[in-house]
Amino acid sequence: MPKHQLRPQGDFPIxxxxxRLAAMFYDSLLCVALLMVVTLAYQQIVLxxxxxxxxxxEMADSGALxxxxxxxxxxxxxxxxxxxxxxxxxxxxxxxQVWGVRVQNADGTAITLWQALLRFIVAxxxxxxxxxxxxxxxxxxxxxxxxxxxxxxxxxxLPKNSQKK
Numbered sequence: 001m002p003k004h005q006l007r008p009q010g011d012f013p014i015x016x017x018x019x020r021l022a023a024m025f026y027d028s029l030l031c032v033a034l035l036m037v038v039t040l041a042y043q044q045i046v047l048x049x050x051x052x053x054x055x056x057x058e059m060a061d062s063g064a065l066x067x068x069x070x071x072x073x074x075x076x077x078x079x080x081x082x083x084x085x086x087x088x089x090x091x092x093x094x095x096x097q098v099w100g101v102r103v104q105n106a107d108g109t110a111i112t113l114w115q116a117l118l119r120f121i122v123a124x125x126x127x128x129x130x131x132x133x134x135x136x137x138x139x140x141x142x143x144x145x146x147x148x149x150x151x152x153x154x155x156x157x158l159p160k161n162s163q164k165k
Contacts, residue, residue: 003109006091006102012156014143015101019157020134026095031079038078042071084116100158115151122147 043065047056059065086093091102091110103111103119111119126133126146133146140149148154 003105003107004089006104006108006110008158009108010159012102012158014137015155015157016143017135017137019099019101020137020145020155023093023095023099023101024134026098027093028095030094031082034078034082035075038074039071042074080117080120083120084113087111087116087119088113100160101155102158103153103155105153111151111153115153118151119147119153122150 043056043060047059047065051059065071083093086096087103088110090097091104096102105111105115122133123146126136137143137145137148144154
């Protein structure tokens with residue numbers, strides 16, 4: 001499969017930690033909204049059709065819906081779908097667009113679905129290690145986070161005049 005060249009092209013500097021964190025914060029707000037919509041759809045449409053309104057209310061009151069593995073899986077897949085769609089097509093989530101950063105390969109092409117999966121999994125592991133994987137760019141000579149290293153991709157800062165396209 002041919003590689004998808006991202007625009008604008010060029011040799012851009014690696015994005016710094018403050019810009020990365022700002023983009024992550026912005027995207028986290030979007031992710032919370034996405035998770036709320038998926039949860040609402042699952043509980044109010046799917047479970048309501050299966051159990052009915054009264055039984056669903058009883059289950060919610062008794063805590064039977066807490067820790068639902070199907071919902072957890074749906075939420076995880078929804079988050080991966082959100083990030084992988086943006087990363088593999090334009091290289092930017094909405095938060096990354098606002099802060100002028102883009103994930104790409106060294107040659108300026110979009111990352112593959114496999115790279116997106118690696119980035120996603122290792123980013124979760126980074127958060128589970130209290131953010132150490134993100135702060136790794138402070139020690140790495142090439143300013144790479146754990147998920148940059150494992151997915152063989154980089155997060156670059158785009159010039160301001162190219163961000164309006």
